[in-house]
Amino acid sequence: MTIRHQGQQYRPRMAFLQKIEALVKDMQSPETGVRMQNQKILVTSIPHAMTGSDVLQWLVQRLWISSLEAQNLGNFIVKYGYIYPLQDPKNLTLKPDGSLYRFQTPYFWPTQQWPAEDTDYAIYLTKRNIKKKGVLEEHEKENYDFLNKKINYKWDFVIMQAKEQYRTGKERNKADRYALDCQEKAYWLVHRSPPGMNNVLDYGLDRVTNPNEVQKQTITAVKKEIMYYQQALMRSTVKSSVSLGGIVKYSEQFSSNDAIMSGCLPSNPWITDDTQFWDLNAKLVEVPTKMRVERWAINFSELIRDPKGRQSFQYFLKKEFSGENLGFWEACEDLKYGDQSKVKEKAEEIYKLFLAPGARRWINIDGKTMDITVKGLRHPHRYVLDAAQTHIYMLMKKDSYARYLKSPIYKEMLAKAIEPQETTKRSSSLPFMRRHLRSSPSPVILRQLEEEAKAREAANTVDITQPGQPAAPSPHLAVYTGTCVPPSPSSPFSSSCRSPRKPFPSPGRFMRRPSSTVCPSPITVALEGSEQKGEAGGPGAGQGPSNTDTSEASADGPWPQPPPRAPLKSRVALSFSSFLRRGCLASPVFARLSPNCPPMSHGKVQPLGEVGQQLPRLKSRRVTK
Template sequence: MEVSERTDIVQWLMKNLSIEDPVEAIHLGSLIAAQGYVFPISDHVLTLKDDGTFYRFQAPYFWPSNCWEPENTDYAIYLCKRTMQNKARLELADYEAENLARLQRAFARKWEFIFMQAEAQVKIDRKKDKTERKILDSQERAFWDVHRPVPGCVNTTEMDIRKCRRLKNPQKVKKSVYGVTEESQSQSPVHIPSQPTRKTTKEDIRKQITFLNAQIDRHCLKMSKVAESLIAYTEQYVEYDPLITPAEPSNPWISDDVALWDIEMSKEPSQQRVKRWGFSFDEILKDQVGRDQFLRFLESEFSSENLRFWLAVQDLKKQPLQDVARRVEEIWQEFLAPGAPSAINLDSHSYEITSQNVKDGGRYTFEDAQEHIYKLMKSDSYARFLRSNAYQDLLSAKKKVSLGRAASPFLALLTFACCLLLV
């Protein structure tokens, strides 16, 4: 099979397709190359280059129009086959070596079968003429460059996920490049027809019916409800996004207003900050000041052990490994052991699981107990806190902003202007 240069391909396109602009012909040729109908004989990147690279036309068997969808088993056989041939032109690229290692781990149980298939293909290849073998190797490489492209290159065989869901292309079926199955032994290489698809059985239809019934019973949200939820979330948090709503008070690093620092020094939460605690239980747990206020409220009701247990478990997850066992024992003795000074209320199932986990103490020993306590606080303590006078007082409190300091930049500017007028 003869080879061609880029200029030959461009001229052929301009002549046969009546293209007047060479740039348009180059672009069209690059698209054809990206699909694998034309490929460079010594490069994995399928495009037309202006550097004297030689190109070859792909054999019709490998054309993408044949609706190929090769499986990873075929790709593993191809890569394994190349490693068995000590030739520089067949040496694996770095990304191919990584793919081979990943496939070897994925197909560890049937790697012996893959290796045997690759050996059989190599033996058959060696019986062919040298020139024919070189051409076949380049065609096979170009085929896999289309279906397993170089990282960073566009995968032209990818299908839009919405089209995949519609199942409007029944002709595109999975078929083996080498025509092998797990039960078959050595076969001829690439030029054999694919195996016929298996007929649908009654069991397959029953499975499909079961699957479709399960899909019908699924709880699916309407797009209108999803949109309403997203809009509500955005409207709720828009005032906390400094890219949309200017911070109030303003950032002292880009303005002369130091009110923000004064508020931080006073350790009194702003009205905006307190309002955010009411959005969700997670918001108050994320905020150090919010946790302190919530803990103070629980202490006033003599029920702070749940929050203290939750915080202790959170702290346990950050402890050095050498301190984990000691800290697990301390938490157990304080909150869960018989006669514990700050006993928490756990259901029997969570307590039994936690008791077993304590024997082999780790960072996640109290995971089940923590989740149970979290749900209790969210449904009971947190709701009472939002209704309490303590939270309502914080929410209605006026932000204490020092008017003197806030107005100082304006007064300074006014004084400077007056001086200029007097001069």
């Protein structure tokens, strides 16, 4: 599509608007576009309205850009009239809040073929004048008077068209009439922007020719095309493997000198605010860095590109009585990239100093190159000495450069070169400073810390003051969290022994971790072992229900109440005193459960029965092979 503006001139520099149109079409997609719904403004319900925050969120997710870039792009779309505001029509910016917007109809897009003529603008102003009963803004009044004088010969036609459009608009419903008024106002704000507002469609002078016009092929153009393809056929081809190998070699060679990949010494001045890096790498510093001197040995272009390296190479050439070669090369560079108005004067000076017979710094070049250079100096331009400059450059590269790397001058420079040490980064409170990246802790360490925290939490919730309570053993038990027993007056322990952070858990409350193995609690193991020993022939074998009986009783029916015993309190106290004498603190089980007890490697656990009866002490067993 050819893009034109009001005067039908070609606008090739506005071709980027087609990309905006493609993006706007994606935004209007019913499946993946911006969420639109009916919104009520005053007493009018506007269909297909959207908020500015929804537009910004869609741009961020669709284009994978930051919120700031999305804000700039949204303002760009609104300024060109593809989205117009409903509540504040004059403010052509995208607000990141609940402000309402609508998509502009494609008829009013800037890329349409029809121009924004003065007659259409006069009809729009006349219609607004009829609707507002003469109340227009200042710039609209000025434009109205100007157009009345400019196209006065057809002003009757303008008034007739304005009245007809106003009458047709009144026949529409209120929502359509309001939407059409907003569309027209947004269109003319873009194409006839008021004073003080930036005209986004103003791009400067028009081009005389159309760059999009198809040119007719001439004999000369066809000959040039044939010559181009013949030269392309004669060009030597290189395998992709060879090219990729060269790229890899270059990357490996220059990786140590890349400040982004390998960092810079002593520190990055843009991060640490330390200017020592710039001081050490100044153009003509007295003692350069070792990395800088080593880079001169990579190739000749690296040496001659560095001002300090060129100074050292010039000193070497003077000792070999060939310093005029580098002087001529520098003069040619000044002619090529210097002031254009002084090209003729500089060319004459270079010829008298380096090329003329008997010149003070005469250079040795072959006769063919000299003839080409002398003929070109009749009509000097900035590239007139390219042939002679290339000849001298290759002479220094193939002859002098190899001897310079082996000379004592380069070796002494390399020995004196300094190697800066990395400095610590100073902390800064600026928000844009780069944070010091630290490696994340190992998942294994995190898992161990999590297991230790859960074990400490489980140990804090264990209540060792209660006698053996009925708790059905779970086959998936990993961490024992204690049983729920309300405090009773017969309990020898006070309520302060319990953990104040967690309430009493429910009976049979067990936690299983997905990565842990199935293991019963240590108190359950001690109880079962003591009961099995009592059943084998101990004196307390028949007193108190076992864990198995407890499980069966709780599964079959309610818990059977034990017969009342008069001396319950004294027996519990006796059992507790015996329990303490037999080594509560020396038990490895309770040392592991309680955070206040140090772990011990000796001692036995004497679990308490339901009525506080002391169980027989188990004999130690030795494990033999």
